[in-house]
Amino acid sequence: MRNIIIILIFLLLFPLTASISAPRDDYLGQLEKMAKQFDDSFSGFSVERGKELYFRKSTTGKAETPSCTTCHSDSPLKAGQTRAGKPIDPMAVSKTPSRFTDIEKIEKWFRRNCKSVLGRECTPIEKGDFITFLMSQ
Template sequence: MRLLIPAAILLGSTVTAFALTPSQTTILKPYVSSAQPGFTPSAERGRAFFFANHGGGKADTPACTSCHTTDLKKPGQTRAGKAIDPMAPSVVPTRYSDAAEVDKWFRRNCKDVLGRECTAEEKADALVFLFGL
């Protein structure tokens, strides 16, 4: 069964709906379930979160784009110089196929960027934004 998320939520448009893959639904569901009652993921909030400069984390990683760049269909690079696959599942279809892997990277990257773990809402918003790339 595929979860349909209205495009208004994902893309800021009411023209179409975005169907999550079964893997994406599996990845997203625990974050939405853990969020505040009535929460609906927003790609617009996810995009704003991903591109924002945050305080509290490491000085050399104030934003997700510090390593992932602003073109999420292209490779990024860690501060140590290691290549990072593009974030867009349209470029790397297996990008969000392992829930444990997604959770591991949220845990590490949120601490580096924010100085804390991301909330369930922040994770869900970021994911619906990234799924739509």
């Protein structure tokens, strides 16, 4: 009887856990479509390219923010800090499961931070790579 209750609880909770990540998968799907339009030779997002982007030192953005690591720390598993001193939860999805689950928020922060670091908007491929890298962490 006890086992059944535990199983029932898990079954009840399962849709909840699934629904947290659902927007992320949707968003990645959208990015994938856009990436294909953007580049004919696109064959899927890459953890490696995402990692390179995360650690890239850029000179084309604002001087105060040369890299993602400026605020997000040198490891996606570690908490970061805004330049004003506020803590930022780790970027890795394993550490912060709510990462990339609010599309408005993702768009807002990509728009702002790509401009701050790279001096331009990110491409769909870059966004997809970035998320894929952080999902792998």
